[in-house]
Amino acid sequence: MKYSRRHGITVERPVSFWIEKERLNSRIVDCLTVILRTKGCSWRKCLMCGFSREFAEEAGEKELKKQLDYALSHKKPDVLKIFTSGSFFDNREVPVEFRKYTYRKIEELGISKLIVESRPEYVFNCDCLNMNFDVEVGIGLETSNDFIRENCVNKGFKFSDYVKAAEFLTKNSINVRTYLLLKPPFLSEKEAIYDCLKSIEMCEKYSNTISINPVYVPKKTYLEKLWKAKLYRPPWLWSVIEVLRRSVKITESDIICDPVGAGSNRASHNCGACDKPVAKAIKDFSLYQDVGILEDLSCECIDMWEKYKEYEHIARFDFVSYYLK
Numbered sequence: 001m002k003y004s005r006r007h008g009i010t011v012e013r014p015v016s017f018w019i020e021k022e023r024l025n026s027r028i029v030d031c032l033t034v035i036l037r038t039k040g041c042s043w044r045k046c047l048m049c050g051f052s053r054e055f056a057e058e059a060g061e062k063e064l065k066k067q068l069d070y071a072l073s074h075k076k077p078d079v080l081k082i083f084t085s086g087s088f089f090d091n092r093e094v095p096v097e098f099r100k101y102t103y104r105k106i107e108e109l110g111i112s113k114l115i116v117e118s119r120p121e122y123v124f125n126c127d128c129l130n131m132n133f134d135v136e137v138g139i140g141l142e143t144s145n146d147f148i149r150e151n152c153v154n155k156g157f158k159f160s161d162y163v164k165a166a167e168f169l170t171k172n173s174i175n176v177r178t179y180l181l182l183k184p185p186f187l188s189e190k191e192a193i194y195d196c197l198k199s200i201e202m203c204e205k206y207s208n209t210i211s212i213n214p215v216y217v218p219k220k221t222y223l224e225k226l227w228k229a230k231l232y233r234p235p236w237l238w239s240v241i242e243v244l245r246r247s248v249k250i251t252e253s254d255i256i257c258d259p260v261g262a263g264s265n266r267a268s269h270n271c272g273a274c275d276k277p278v279a280k281a282i283k284d285f286s287l288y289q290d291v292g293i294l295e296d297l298s299c300e301c302i303d304m305w306e307k308y309k310e311y312e313h314i315a316r317f318d319f320v321s322y323y324l325k
């Protein structure tokens with residue numbers, strides 16, 4: 001077994017992999033999600049990215065093949081989701097030969113769909129056009145607002161870059177999954193809800209699926225410093241519910257949300273008592289796309305959330321009309 005000297009971890013095993021349920025053409029099927037340990041994201045400057053620690057310079061074509069084979073030896077799924085710490089179509093991070101190997105494997109195993117992620121600038125390297133399986137490419141747009149993306153996330157690209165990448169994929173019959181953050185740092189709860197809904201409105205015509213990601217606070221990030229200093233609270237789960245409920249009136253694209261770590265202080269959470277059922281409703285809504293699932297939720301903490309939103313908003317100057325036009 002080969003170990004990375006820098007991190008003391010093997011580069012022949014993925015960071016992690018698991019089986020989950022995924023929606024595929026209105027059916028619920030098994031999806032294998034694999035997080036590959038690559039050379040790492042070429043950008044690596046986002047304020048809340050915890051993946052920037054999960055890289056290994058030694059991870060080349062041979063090591064990536066071993067990582068993928070290892071995950072696939074556990075389960076032959078209907079959908080294969082491959083995440084890296086950066087971009088699947090970045091040739092420096094994911095060698096072209098490894099990508100071709102992945103496509104051959106998918107055809108051999110009869111997997112129906114591949115889901116990967118990429119920053120917009122690498123999307124044009126996409127080499128899985130006209131395959132015998134469906135492809136969906138996730139782009140972490142995070143917000144349609146260039147000011148917030150630049151100053152609160154430090155993402156390093158513009159909305160117009162996302163639009164060009166999404167249009168290229170759509171023209172080539174590849175599905176677009178747009179990732180949006182709910183509550184980047186420096187936004188109040190109310191501003192975050194507004195920003196997320198505005199972003200859904202702006203990106204829906206470029207997206208087959210929109211994935212809402214309530215912000216999680218990973219270790220050793222700039223965001224963690226803010227959080228430890230009590231300058232950041234991850235979004236309330238009630239805010240997630242509000243965004244999902246209102247989203248169905250804005251778009252017919254599938255809206256999905258998997259609130260990572262829901263209920264913990266580092267993740268989206270409510271009062272503690274209602275976190276589990278509310279998080280379950282969010283996951284069920286994502287699978288079945290039935291807004292009725294979000295209707296009968298209640299807890300005493302809803303009042304607290306309403307007050308939190310209002311008082312926090314009163315305490316700030318009018319950010320929305322200034323920056324969120």
Ligand SMILES: [Zn+2]
Nearest residue numbers: 271274299301
């Ligand atoms: Zn509660």
